[in-house]
Amino acid sequence: MNTVDDKTVVREYFNATGFDRWRRIYGDGEVNVVQKNIRIGHQQTIDYVVDWLKADGNLSDITICDAGCGVGSLSIPLVAAGATNIDASDISEMMVGEAKERAAAELDHPSAVKFEAKDLEEISGQYHTVICLDVLIHYPPEKAGEMIKNLSAHADTRFIVSFAPKTWYYDALKKIGEFFPGPSKATRAYLHPEAYIVKLLAENGWKVARNDISKAPFYFSRLLELVKA
Numbered sequence: 001m002n003t004v005d006d007k008t009v010v011r012e013y014f015n016a017t018g019f020d021r022w023r024r025i026y027g028d029g030e031v032n033v034v035q036k037n038i039r040i041g042h043q044q045t046i047d048y049v050v051d052w053l054k055a056d057g058n059l060s061d062i063t064i065c066d067a068g069c070g071v072g073s074l075s076i077p078l079v080a081a082g083a084t085n086i087d088a089s090d091i092s093e094m095m096v097g098e099a100k101e102r103a104a105a106e107l108d109h110p111s112a113v114k115f116e117a118k119d120l121e122e123i124s125g126q127y128h129t130v131i132c133l134d135v136l137i138h139y140p141p142e143k144a145g146e147m148i149k150n151l152s153a154h155a156d157t158r159f160i161v162s163f164a165p166k167t168w169y170y171d172a173l174k175k176i177g178e179f180f181p182g183p184s185k186a187t188r189a190y191l192h193p194e195a196y197i198v199k200l201l202a203e204n205g206w207k208v209a210r211n212d213i214s215k216a217p218f219y220f221s222r223l224l225e226l227v228k229a
Helices: 003-015 017-025 033-056 075-080 093-106 141-152 168-177 194-203
Strands: 064-067 086-090 113-117 127-132 155-163 206-216 219-228
Touching: 003 017, 003 093, 017 033, 017 093, 033 075, 033 155, 033 206, 033 219, 064 075, 075 086, 075 093, 075 113, 086 093, 093 113, 127 141, 141 155, 141 194, 155 194, 155 206, 194 206, 194 219
Parallel strands: 064 086, 064 127, 086 113, 127 155
Antiparallel strands: 155 219, 206 219
């Protein structure tokens, strides 16, 4: 399927069937065992990023772009931790609407984050830090590469990205999962070789500063923090 179709599928999925599923996963209500493990793994990734940025001690001074923000799972805790200037965007209007509602309900200063519906290639402006979590899994390697190149161009100092690493083990798990389709399941999931991602980032002037991996049944994600080489 071509790249335009990939974006269309993702937008339509997260504006319809997928919206309710992922809103529950990224919330604190009742979920099934698979969804609970995805929630745990995703929260590990969020916690790593929040801890990294808090440890640097300049959270209130930097501009942040949260690309593919979903329901605000990262932006909201970053504001709660002291961030004051976040632009957050997602391809799904429904996800952005939910993020705005959560920010208004949970934050003392919801104006510290601005949520907007747009895809990654529509992002403009320059930021101290650009972050893109759990987005690349929806796109094939060539499209993911284009997105990484575009996003990294908007980061002046730091770029943080997560992706599902392609290994024989995770590839086998993915194939097993394909035997259990469901109406609320995402239509496709792409794994990316870590060497390919790191090489692409290096070609765009970045080097790895910190890294970690989040693992839970049905969720696995490599997290990289890049700084200028």
